[in-house]
């Protein structure tokens with residue numbers, strides 16, 4: 001960050017004959033690492049007087065915003081240059097349509113291309129795709145989107161060029177030039193509404209006209225249409241559109257994009273059947289798309305002409321178009337079934353019954369087979385697709401587990417560094433025979449790690465199971481675990497604020513992947529500083545999945561009567577009642593975040609009374625926060641490098657994560673969003689345990705023993 005300002009100076013104000021000297025606020029200009037050039041009031045860093053990110057030209061850099069500042073009315077949008085060497089505003093612009101939350105490329109005032117990827121997702125949302133993270137939010141301050149690269153070293157930009165193309169570019173260091181990642185509009189069907197209303201564009205219609213009317217629709221101007229010009233679009237064949245006529249069913253079109261949602265209505269938490277029935281009940285409803293999401297399905301329904309419809313060769317959405325009975329897939333029988341069809345039904349009923357019974361049996365059999373396979377997959381212990389290492393290979397690599405190669409010791413057993421004959425360094429976790437953690441944890445870790453892959457998770461290279469020996473072979477992390485830095489007097493100063501912030505973001509992304517982005521929903525249950533490893537570039541990687549649990553389908557919370565984990569990081573509902581969910585991981589993340597910022601160990605000074613440490617630590621942070629002195633907890637050795645606003649924001653996010661009620665804590669996607677974007681943060685409520693400090697400690701977060709609460713008995717607490 002580059003900063004320059006003016007010296008303090010004073011100005012005299014005349015009051016008749018008297019003069020008064022008043023201090024002037026001193027503006028400070030600062031060029032941030034994002035490229036944002038800001039002018040701030042020195043007295044109060046939060047008061048941004050002006051910033052270059054508010055005045056976009058043709059280029060959209062990571063962390064810039066596109067959308068609308070609702071408070072100031074400022075519109076963030078891109079405008080092309082007039083020509084390659086004339087930076088005056090050209091005719092193309094890329095902006096957000098606030099009503100439909102869709103981004104459009106405009107040529108003058110005409111829509112030219114639609115970015116159909118945003119609108120129907122639950123807002124705020126954050127998605128990772130191809131090493132980029134995209135987010136979108138809508139609150140009383142602003143409605144906007146942003147993006148950034150998951151690789152901090154990547155130089156990237158999005159630009160609207162003078163010929164009306166939106167290009168995403170990356171800087172190629174080897175060639176010293178910009179390389180295009182993608183651009184739009186590019187293909188025949190890309191321009192907005194290429195086939196106009198109620199008709200789909202199929203780019204793969206080789207030798208055929210790419211436009212095709214939707215089922216139940218016909219060209220508005222047949223002569224124009226048959227000259228391969230789709231600009232007039234299609235109209236419904238049904239008489240009148242204000243009543244249902246005989247359009248009592250739907251035809252599902254697969255692999256479609258989501259048509260322009262400008263006039264569409266969104267229904268949250270509606271299953272596909274509910275969506276279909278709602279559309280059927282409303283005669284003006286012409287089509288619907290049911291969108292499945294982990295948080296619950298939603299329903300998009302259209303009541304006027306469908307625009308900008310595209311057919312993909314694979315994947316996409318199912319667009320159900322309202323059609324007459326003869327075209328419908330599953331027509332409603334009550335009204336629309338004709339006499340002829342009833343006759344057919346009677347004639348074929350016997351054959352149909354036999355067929356139906358056959359199908360039911362086949363369905364039952366398939367389901368049973370699938371269930372068995374599924375159960376087998378979930379419980380199987382043999383590590384599929386995971387390389388096995390021979391014991392002799394590991395012995396040779398670790399110099400027979402020599403003490404000199406020992407990296408550390410955990411609940412699982414000892415960890416040794418090794419080097420394979422191909423020169424690759426490895427870390428070998430050797431299950432100790434006396435380990436409290438056992439074969440179950442070993443198997444859990446193997447099973448999970450073969451299914452997961454993310455740059456912020458440590459990579460499992462293989463395992464070794466021979467005789468009594470059980471070992472996990474990991475990629476070697478030269479900088480070992482995070483606790484060896486932040487809690488070490490000599491090494492803590494090696495992690496300046498920037499590195500710590502990047503580590504926090506890495507952990508948040510790894511956890512978001514576990515909770516939301518991987519194909520399984522995983523609760524880690526033992527997130528802590530010693531389970532975050534650091535690679536050679538100090539990138540953070542979450543490790544130790546022995547305690548993790550998979551949640552299938554819609555399950556969001558579970559209970560256990562064997563509480564395992566580490567005091568100081570356990571949420572109250574888990575420590576007390578054995579309830580765990582993604583929000584208990586969020587709690588551990590909050591504790592860890594506060595540790596990284598403060599350098600204070602949550603269960604540090606007196607391990608014999610870890611619960612007391614936790615309470616004291618929370619109270620200290622909370623009291624300072626309330627007195628607006630939260631920056632006093634910041635580790636003194638990062639003070640020369642820290643950015644007060646960013647650090648304070650992190651403390652606030654940490655406090656949001658350690659709130660008493662799991663419902664109040666943010667999800668990890670919200671945490672990643674809050675860490676990356678300067679959106680307004682909610683005020684945290686009192687942290688967990690602080691409220692309970694007046695109770696006797698052992699009633700609440702005892703160090704060992706059994707707890708009983710309502711219907712739940714905690715029979716065992718295994719804390720480390």
Ligand SMILES: Nc1ncnc2c1ncn2[C@@H]1O[C@H](COP(=O)(O)OP(=O)(O)OP(=O)(O)O)[C@@H](O)[C@H]1O
Nearest residue numbers: 407408409410411412415427474476477480481530
């Ligand atoms: N892949 C690795 N590369 C380098 N060092 C590692 C690796 N895995 C573990 N270590 C080192 O070994 C130590 C012990 O790790 P382990 O995960 O077994 O236990 P822990 O996390 O310290 O404690 P617990 O088992 O109670 O969670 C770590 O603190 C770390 O320093």
